[in-house]
Amino acid sequence: MRSSPSTMFPATLNRLRDKSMRAGIFAAFLILLGAALLLLIFGPITYVRESREFRPSPIAGTGPDVIRLSELQPGLPLPPQSPNTGGENPSWYERNAAALSEGQRLFSAFNCVGCHAHGGGGIGPPLIDETWIYGSDIRNIFATISEGRPNGMPSFRGKIPPEQIWQIAAYVRSMAGLTPKQASPSRPDHLQAKASESSTPPQPPSGGTIPPAATAPQ
């Protein structure tokens, strides 16, 4: 037995016969095709996996640092000369979520919290505000950790490998909201007295006053 389709679904077919309706469907099809093509072209570009290096390259990235012969310098402290980053641009560490969270972990593990608390300060100066006595650049912070500073900051050179000092320095910047929001840690594991690093508004660095002890010859 044969039955024509129009008797089965008359309403639908009548609507389909309508020319403007058909044009509409065609346009919708074109739009979908275009979207699929766009996704095909730009999809892989937007989805880029974060690069993660476990091993500083080259392995000699843990080699001896450039040794400064004098602690004296004119004016405000400048970023130290060619710190050893194992071939990486130091700002890479503050854009990389894995490095920042590793820095967060090491910040507790190496007992930075003993003096600086979780950024609020105590024996040492606070790290979540806008005042930076020795500069807010990641290279300044690297120097502070590796060389030490007068009035109590110990030198961690030779104790912490440079790779890890960079991670800690990047994390220290994230405490004041100076690192990209997307990369900063969003949840601390300790008791939370303040908002997480990723929701801290940036504190524009205002410099600071260098204590007299830091300018006098050691």
Place this chain on the structure above:
Amino acid sequence: MMRAANYRSSAATAAALLLAGCQGPQNILDVAGEQAERIAGLWYFLIAVTTVVWVLVVLTMFGAIWRRRVRAEPTDIPGEPSPTRGERRLGVVVGSAVVLTTITLIAFTLDSFFVERRTFAAPPDKALEIQVTGHQWWWQVRYMDPDPSKIVETANEIHIPTGRKVKIRLDSPDVIHSFWVPSLHGKRDLIPGQEAIFWIEADRPGAYRGQCAEFCGWQHAHMSFWVYAEQPQLFDAWLQQQRQPAPEPQGEAAKRGRDLFVTGPCALCHNISGTVASARFGPDLTHLASRDWIAAGTLPNNRGYLAAWIADPQSLKPGNRMPATFLAPEDMQNLLAYLETLQ
């Protein structure tokens, strides 16, 4: 011909793989304790019953294929054939099969419930207590004692006395791990912030391999450990030995190695009792040389692997928490000489 040979070789491989599951160091059927025995008993019960069920189902299927089709007889109701005697018998068979299936499933559920209730029952109070903490990616093991000076800490190797119940407390500071020694017990998860307590017992001396059984990151596969069950007096001697601080190094090389350890980066993460190195971040190294493995069962503990591990841990176990340490060759030898004295 080629194809037949391929099939034969892949069938042989599959059979070998299946059989390999029944032997080796991690085996639930190689029972070494009361708890594992119960679990193995449950396994044997399930496999025996399901084998019988499978054989019955397959026989019925072949019977149905082989049997001649019964023609329907006419009935009073138009268009509705009355059930034949064969069909009535079939109804009884299918009905009783459904009832039997239900009974079997209930029996499985009850057996599994009672086995689990007994295997995870609370440990007795006077059991030896061991705190096991799972880290990414190693096991921290602490032998608890009311006297804090007698608490012993080690890593990735658990010594237990035979014939004595051992209470295990599990905890994790980072992600979920799972503690699994197939010869001694089932899996038990380590959930951050939630302590799990259970007990194990070994009836015969031996080395039983354990493995993290919950995916916990890059090096989940390299997070294994060994349980050594020993005669009680051997165990007591071992525990007594582990309570001692590290011996004072003898000889120039070992002394220099000790100085390198306590002044260098090692001391920021590791503890060696009897020295100033007292960090609690990496594994305790007080009796490192008494262990058979390093890096959570990844490498055998000998001078060569230890040197490779210190020089470049990230090539051996990528992603682990230990950074590479730059040491002059001479200093590396001194450090190794010192580490070898940590019996």
